[in-house]
Amino acid sequence: MADPRLAVRKTYKLFIGGKFPRSESGRSYEVGAADGTFLANAAQGSRKDARDAVVAARKAFPLWAEATAYNRGQVLYRVAELLEGRRDQFVAEVADGEGGSPAEADRLVDAAIDRWVWYAGWADKIAAVAGAADPEAGPYINFSVPEPTGVVAGDAPQSSSLLGLVSVVAPVVVSGNTAVVVAAERTPLPAITLTEVLATSDLPGGVVNVLTGRTGELAAVLAAHMDVNAIDLCGVTGQDVAALERAAAGNVKRVMRPAGEAEDWAADPDPQRLLAFTEIKTVWHPVGV
Amino acid sequence: MTDWDYAPAPESRDVVRLRSSYGLFIDGRFSEPVDGSSFKTVNPASEEVLAEVAEAGPGDVDRAVAAARRAHTDVWGPMRPAERAKYLYRVARLVQERSRELAVLESLDNGKPIRESRDVDVPLVAAHFFHYAGWADKLQHAGFGPDPRPLGVAGQVIPWNFPLLMAAWKLAPALAAGNTCVLKPAETTPLTALLLAEILQQADLPPGVVNVVTGAGGTGRALVSHDGLDKVAFTGSTEVGKEIARTLAGTRTRLTLELGGKAANVVFDDAPIDQAVEGIVNGIFFNQGHVCCAGSRLLVQESVAEPVLDSLKRRLATLRLGDPLDKNTDIGAINSSVQLDRIRELAAAGDAEGAQRWQPACQLPDRGYWFPPTLFTGVSQSHRIAREEIFGPVLSVLTFRTPAEAVEKANNTPYGLSAGVWTEKGSRILWMAQRLRAGVVWANTFNRFDPASPFGGYKESGFGREGGRHGLEAYLAEGNETLGPPKAELSGDGARHG
Numbered sequence A: 001m002a003d004p005r006l007a008v009r010k011t012y013k014l015f016i017g018g019k020f021p022r023s024e025s026g027r028s029y030e031v032g033a034a035d036g037t038f039l040a041n042a043a044q045g046s047r048k049d050a051r052d053a054v055v056a057a058r059k060a061f062p063l064w065a066e067a068t069a070y071n072r073g074q075v076l077y078r079v080a081e082l083l084e085g086r087r088d089q090f091v092a093e094v095a096d097g098e099g100g101s102p103a104e105a106d107r108l109v110d111a112a113i114d115r116w117v118w119y120a121g122w123a124d125k126i127a128a129v130a131g132a133a134d135p136e137a138g139p140y141i142n143f144s145v146p147e148p149t150g151v152v153a154g155d156a157p158q159s160s161s162l163l164g165l166v167s168v169v170a171p172v173v174v175s176g177n178t179a180v181v182v183a184a185e186r187t188p189l190p191a192i193t194l195t196e197v198l199a200t201s202d203l204p205g206g207v208v209n210v211l212t213g214r215t216g217e218l219a220a221v222l223a224a225h226m227d228v229n230a231i232d233l234c235g236v237t238g239q240d241v242a243a244l245e246r247a248a249a250g251n252v253k254r255v256m257r258p259a260g261e262a263e264d265w266a267a268d269p270d271p272q273r274l275l276a277f278t279e280i281k282t283v284w285h286p287v288g289v
Numbered sequence B: 001m002t003d004w005d006y007a008p009a010p011e012s013r014d015v016v017r018l019r020s021s022y023g024l025f026i027d028g029r030f031s032e033p034v035d036g037s038s039f040k041t042v043n044p045a046s047e048e049v050l051a052e053v054a055e056a057g058p059g060d061v062d063r064a065v066a067a068a069r070r071a072h073t074d075v076w077g078p079m080r081p082a083e084r085a086k087y088l089y090r091v092a093r094l095v096q097e098r099s100r101e102l103a104v105l106e107s108l109d110n111g112k113p114i115r116e117s118r119d120v121d122v123p124l125v126a127a128h129f130f131h132y133a134g135w136a137d138k139l140q141h142a143g144f145g146p147d148p149r150p151l152g153v154a155g156q157v158i159p160w161n162f163p164l165l166m167a168a169w170k171l172a173p174a175l176a177a178g179n180t181c182v183l184k185p186a187e188t189t190p191l192t193a194l195l196l197a198e199i200l201q202q203a204d205l206p207p208g209v210v211n212v213v214t215g216a217g218g219t220g221r222a223l224v225s226h227d228g229l230d231k232v233a234f235t236g237s238t239e240v241g242k243e244i245a246r247t248l249a250g251t252r253t254r255l256t257l258e259l260g261g262k263a264a265n266v267v268f269d270d271a272p273i274d275q276a277v278e279g280i281v282n283g284i285f286f287n288q289g290h291v292c293c294a295g296s297r298l299l300v301q302e303s304v305a306e307p308v309l310d311s312l313k314r315r316l317a318t319l320r321l322g323d324p325l326d327k328n329t330d331i332g333a334i335n336s337s338v339q340l341d342r343i344r345e346l347a348a349a350g351d352a353e354g355a356q357r358w359q360p361a362c363q364l365p366d367r368g369y370w371f372p373p374t375l376f377t378g379v380s381q382s383h384r385i386a387r388e389e390i391f392g393p394v395l396s397v398l399t400f401r402t403p404a405e406a407v408e409k410a411n412n413t414p415y416g417l418s419a420g421v422w423t424e425k426g427s428r429i430l431w432m433a434q435r436l437r438a439g440v441v442w443a444n445t446f447n448r449f450d451p452a453s454p455f456g457g458y459k460e461s462g463f464g465r466e467g468g469r470h471g472l473e474a475y476l477a478e479g480n481e482t483l484g485p486p487k488a489e490l491s492g493d494g495a496r497h498g
Helices: A047-066 A069-085 A087-098 A102-122 A126-130 A163-174 A189-199 A215-224 A240-251 A272-276 B058-076 B081-097 B099-110 B114-135 B163-176 B191-202 B217-224 B238-247 B273-289 B302-316 B337-352 B403-410 B426-435 B469-475
Strands: A028-032 A038-043 A140-148 A151-155 A178-182 A208-211 A230-232 A254-256 A278-286 B024-026 B029-031 B037-043 B048-055 B153-157 B180-184 B210-212 B231-235 B254-258 B264-267 B297-301 B356-358 B374-377 B394-400 B418-422 B440-443
Touching: A038 A189, A047 A140, A047 A151, A047 A178, A047 A208, A047 A215, A069 A087, A069 A102, A069 A163, A069 A189, A087 A102, A087 A189, A102 A163, A126 A140, A126 A272, A126 A278, A151 A163, A151 A215, A163 A178, A163 A189, A163 A272, A178 A215, A189 A208, A215 A240, A240 B238, A254 A272, A272 A278, A278 B426, B024 B058, B037 B099, B048 B191, B058 B153, B058 B180, B058 B210, B058 B217, B081 B099, B081 B114, B081 B163, B081 B191, B099 B114, B099 B163, B099 B191, B114 B163, B114 B469, B153 B163, B153 B217, B163 B180, B163 B191, B163 B231, B163 B469, B180 B217, B191 B210, B217 B238, B231 B238, B231 B469, B238 B254, B264 B273, B264 B403, B273 B302, B273 B394, B273 B418, B297 B302, B297 B403, B302 B374, B302 B394, B337 B356, B337 B374, B337 B394, B394 B403, B403 B426, B418 B426, B426 B440
Parallel strands: A151 A178, A151 A230, A178 A208, A230 A254, A278 B440, B153 B180, B153 B231, B180 B210, B231 B254, B264 B297, B264 B418, B297 B394, B374 B394, B418 B440
Antiparallel strands: A028 A038, A140 A278, B024 B029, B024 B210, B037 B048, B356 B374
């Protein structure tokens, strides 16, 4: 009788600038399943990794922001397509990490795929909803358009390793922002597997960067970083929120505070998360001959 | 030779009845402070004391916030929106009726030319109330969900550069959305906010809907850190804005900030030079340069730098500096001795760092705070006068060769409030407008404002917008947003959970 074949395990690494580096610190941490069994060692990202991710996000920002809305919409839709093709892998990883029944994991992965599709469709509609052409009391015309805020750092929800992550990343990048996101600390594996999808979806390198590690450690670096324009604190709890907000004030970051109650990521989204990371620009010109 | 000098044409100050002292406007009436003191406000053009004004202490701020909370719970929150609208229309009309009085008082207390307070500030104040009045009963159509709700009580701290206009920018959208307000005017310019309070009395606005607490930084700190607020709105320096953001860290109080700027005004070689020069002058010398969105960095294309600067110097030589109440005056007084010191210090840094200062021949009055219109050429991006907000009539001139270099230099600042572009080429305007990281881009014009249009910053110039539909967002609870503080239940304020 032949020995059962030994599986080839995956090394889970960071996702920075479209590449998959290990943490420069050489650190890793054990990730267990919901039942405690060992799943993998994830990279424990460091301050330097977070800074590298911000540099990559800043570098990617101008081209992604200038990409046409149609193009950004198609790229996000392609993420959904590729996610669909690998759904079984995600169902298994979500079920392992979060526990719960396979049927539940199934629903969460379906919702995550559909969420990419929902946000993809927003790309060329944001301006119609949030923009304006206002009447002036004088011989001028102006128009107002929403533009991406810049580099947005996010702390992904701790309770929802894939759907929660997608729900905070997709609305940030669809408008042209670039993102640095810290994956759920205890359940980071679906996030890293998602980066394999992102890397093959025509999403330019650096538009989404994913760090794994201690949320508290990485969030503090990102909140204080002077080249981060906004921060989403939804994966942060308790006393940390105030300290991170204080750090964020150093360069007048836009701060999205965690919701008062536990967020239901399966609920239908509204465009609020998307609009929170846009800036309105108003362009004036005189009218005359 | 014919004498072409202007004869003085002073606006009469008789229209203003100054009181010797002013109390705090809390719960619909003026009262003495319970734990505050008083301070003097002076005319910056003469250093004459205009009045003694109450300085609110923490206890007074408490009273004001409590009055606003009661008014929100009992009157303003439950009121039919169409009725709220009519109050705001009334205020707009009263401002128009008393416009001359408001303009003269503004020029007296602030030092700005009467031509500006009369033709810009006060008309925009009336227009702002008129615009937002119409929103009060149309909120469900504003795009913030089918059932937008007011936040509750707003604490609003405003600066001294457009005292009455900033009061209108803060109060009108807040009230239209159903909030009540505690307004803290700037220490050096409290008088028009207090006259506006009298106008609110004439309008029969219910007591407590708007409260005015005068004072200095301590009063402002007591207000923004008060735990009875649902919303804080601030216009002023980036430094204080950051302090307020830190103060509100970890709370559920919503915040919008309109902060400093260091706007680039970019002039291309194909720009209509005469119009551009008028725009440059309006960009930096309007309101003595006490404008957060002032075009304080002139970026002029190298090939036309010489004719633009020659023309600009000729134009500056014709600017008339002096009595703010004189209808011929272009440049009034610097608002305070503190601000004058800051302008002098930064201008001296410009000299010390090697930029070349140019000022037209200009007679400064003997008394009061004055600074002549000033150009610095030979400015490099590392100079303090190219990086720091001077908030005075001082223009830093830099040059560029290519559009890409213009964008690079224009965006090389932590600020992002406004920018200007001068060119006859439409596609270049749009190309520049897409790349300039600023909340307002004026193309072939500068310093235009309208209540129907949003205004606000990118980056360290703040967040949130004021004006138009966008300006309502700062004062409405949206979608499924839940507001946290338990004080809502304590006060029995059902509207917050409605």
